[in-house]
Amino acid sequence: MNKLLSIAIVALFPAAAIAQTAPSLSLSGSTYTLAVPYLEFGSGASKAAYSATLTSPTLASFALDAASVKATPLLAGATGAATFAASGSSYRLTLPYVEFSGGGSLKAYSANLATTDLKNFTIDTASVKEVTLQSTVAAPGGVTVSETAKQTVGSNTFGSSSKLLVNWNAPSGYTVDHYEISAADALMNTSAGTTASGSASNATLTALKAATAYSVVVKACQDSACASYGKAAAVSATTPGEYWQLQGTGNSVSTLTPPVSDGNARLSATRFGAEAGTMANTVQFYYGPKGVSGMAMAASGTVSAAVPSSYLSFTSYAGSSGLRSPSSVTSGIKSIMTGQGVPLSAALGAKVRLFFESNDADGKTRIYSVDSVDGYVGRDFNSGSATTCTTSADYLAGGACPASVVIGVEGDAVNPTSKINAARQNKVAYPTLTDWRWDGAVGTFMVYTVDQISGCTTNTHNHAYAVWNGSKFVTQYDSSGCPKMFKSAQAALPMHIGGARYKMYFGDPSVTTGKTSASQLPFVGPKKLIYGDGSISGDAAIVDYEDWEGVANARNVVFLWPNGEQLNDAAEGYIDDFHFLTPTGSLDLQVLYLSITDGSVTPFSAAAVLLNP
Numbered sequence: 001m002n003k004l005l006s007i008a009i010v011a012l013f014p015a016a017a018i019a020q021t022a023p024s025l026s027l028s029g030s031t032y033t034l035a036v037p038y039l040e041f042g043s044g045a046s047k048a049a050y051s052a053t054l055t056s057p058t059l060a061s062f063a064l065d066a067a068s069v070k071a072t073p074l075l076a077g078a079t080g081a082a083t084f085a086a087s088g089s090s091y092r093l094t095l096p097y098v099e100f101s102g103g104g105s106l107k108a109y110s111a112n113l114a115t116t117d118l119k120n121f122t123i124d125t126a127s128v129k130e131v132t133l134q135s136t137v138a139a140p141g142g143v144t145v146s147e148t149a150k151q152t153v154g155s156n157t158f159g160s161s162s163k164l165l166v167n168w169n170a171p172s173g174y175t176v177d178h179y180e181i182s183a184a185d186a187l188m189n190t191s192a193g194t195t196a197s198g199s200a201s202n203a204t205l206t207a208l209k210a211a212t213a214y215s216v217v218v219k220a221c222q223d224s225a226c227a228s229y230g231k232a233a234a235v236s237a238t239t240p241g242e243y244w245q246l247q248g249t250g251n252s253v254s255t256l257t258p259p260v261s262d263g264n265a266r267l268s269a270t271r272f273g274a275e276a277g278t279m280a281n282t283v284q285f286y287y288g289p290k291g292v293s294g295m296a297m298a299a300s301g302t303v304s305a306a307v308p309s310s311y312l313s314f315t316s317y318a319g320s321s322g323l324r325s326p327s328s329v330t331s332g333i334k335s336i337m338t339g340q341g342v343p344l345s346a347a348l349g350a351k352v353r354l355f356f357e358s359n360d361a362d363g364k365t366r367i368y369s370v371d372s373v374d375g376y377v378g379r380d381f382n383s384g385s386a387t388t389c390t391t392s393a394d395y396l397a398g399g400a401c402p403a404s405v406v407i408g409v410e411g412d413a414v415n416p417t418s419k420i421n422a423a424r425q426n427k428v429a430y431p432t433l434t435d436w437r438w439d440g441a442v443g444t445f446m447v448y449t450v451d452q453i454s455g456c457t458t459n460t461h462n463h464a465y466a467v468w469n470g471s472k473f474v475t476q477y478d479s480s481g482c483p484k485m486f487k488s489a490q491a492a493l494p495m496h497i498g499g500a501r502y503k504m505y506f507g508d509p510s511v512t513t514g515k516t517s518a519s520q521l522p523f524v525g526p527k528k529l530i531y532g533d534g535s536i537s538g539d540a541a542i543v544d545y546e547d548w549e550g551v552a553n554a555r556n557v558v559f560l561w562p563n564g565e566q567l568n569d570a571a572e573g574y575i576d577d578f579h580f581l582t583p584t585g586s587l588d589l590q591v592l593y594l595s596i597t598d599g600s601v602t603p604f605s606a607a608a609v610l611l612n613p
Helices: 569-573
Strands: 024-028 031-041 048-056 061-064 070-072 082-087 090-102 105-115 120-123 129-131 141-146 151-153 156-158 164-169 178-185 191-197 202-205 213-221 229-231 235-238 243-246 268-272 282-287 294-299 335-343 352-359 365-371 404-407 424-428 445-450 462-468 473-475 485-487 490-498 501-507 527-533 558-560 576-581 591-596 604-610
Touching: 031 090, 141 213, 141 235, 164 178, 164 213, 178 202, 191 202, 268 335, 268 576, 268 591, 282 335, 294 335, 335 424, 352 424, 365 424, 404 473, 424 490, 445 490, 490 576, 501 576
Parallel strands: 024 090, 031 082, 243 558
Antiparallel strands: 024 031, 031 048, 048 061, 048 070, 061 120, 082 090, 090 105, 105 120, 105 129, 141 164, 151 156, 164 202, 178 191, 178 213, 213 229, 213 235, 243 604, 268 282, 282 294, 335 352, 352 365, 365 404, 424 445, 445 462, 462 473, 462 485, 490 501, 501 527, 576 591, 591 604
């Protein structure tokens, strides 16, 4: 067993604290037998419990004894229970506590096992940890979990979407060294935690997911290593959803305040940090101005969280910046649409790489990129005297604005993408809270819109998943040869929330409630939110497609008019081309820049602020 355990001992779940029979690992001859007398599957009213046995000759993988799988009574308040849950296209068996007797001594471990066929389980060696066998001491009492930072806007009352306040009473019989408070979400079993001093009676859990059910546990530690502790029974609590308030007055599209006066559709936002010279601590739009076929730029002044106008008001440089759709084309780039500016690190040239989609002359849509020639200013992509790119020749390899194909379509000579004939609305997962610049790190992901794909999906709008391999973005495929997709998702935008964790917003066009039949404008549907965490599968530092929650589990996002009233289905459904951003690099201030219409007027730019981060 020790060959898998190079990880330092940590204290997790004590034997005495587990109400159900603990899983055990035993060795007989050359075969290891993992007996799991009690494991939980599912959540809420559909939660069920089972017992099962797995065997292994090597400890690297286990085979399930199918005849051993039996339903067992569900235990109320079971703590530290083994759990079995779907994780993308695979399943994960989580064992918080396993007893192993060998060499005359009893030890305990935690581990995760994964399976794709429900027959053979592979152990995640990085998850194997030795845990300390514990003695029982008194647990904290009176544990309650409640919302924090509650506020009322209009008729809506809500607390923080990412925090919960935990209160408890001190246990008796010993002096508490410190408390450890943890929360595990019911959907993906990811966790968050904090500590508090021995004299404390409350603590705030942070970095939680919005609108998510959590199981919260408080441990009173008798010593600094928490080798002896009392653990209270888990308490269930759910975080509030996110509430975003549009900026302006009243309760209509016409009374909103546009951040840039000529803003139309196709809007994205880029943050520049302190090292960006004249652009330091600013935000820049890459957007479609009114009356312009193509993309231009607009910039804020120096951003300060204390001055809302600093991140809600932009100066347009439409006349002297950006990319234009060529007026006459027979091949290649024809109509330039949505784009995203990604600042590159000094090692990659200290400039802005502008990713953009083009509806090309052959009727297909591709994603391209072009690099700025004015460094971090990021408005001039023309190596000649001009400051805009306007002709077909400009975008050719030998032109003044050489554009590279990032995501091609099936049959292309450069970066072809199997089964895809339209790649649109891409977003690279940048910036991060760690750095506003992209350093070309392997594993960086991009999402982009694809249409219905025969044999793969009947949904008309989906998002494919591409990962940077060090030289290019490579679209990911499943075992059937179909692109891995977030189905029925449009205009998706991933946003970093710390570590290898992201949230992603998108519109769900399968929901057409509120759509105006007379309007030809895009109806994106209600806006939804899912989370991804690299710890779910594979390399914990990289967010793979399998690390994301399923679209079916997406949470609704709530939008309020400036007067506090909630947007109806029509008003929310016509929000499109949106970009969620932290203008200061802190999650304390989250801003949504968007294009909006009511289905009858031309789209224009607007902004919203997250009221309950």
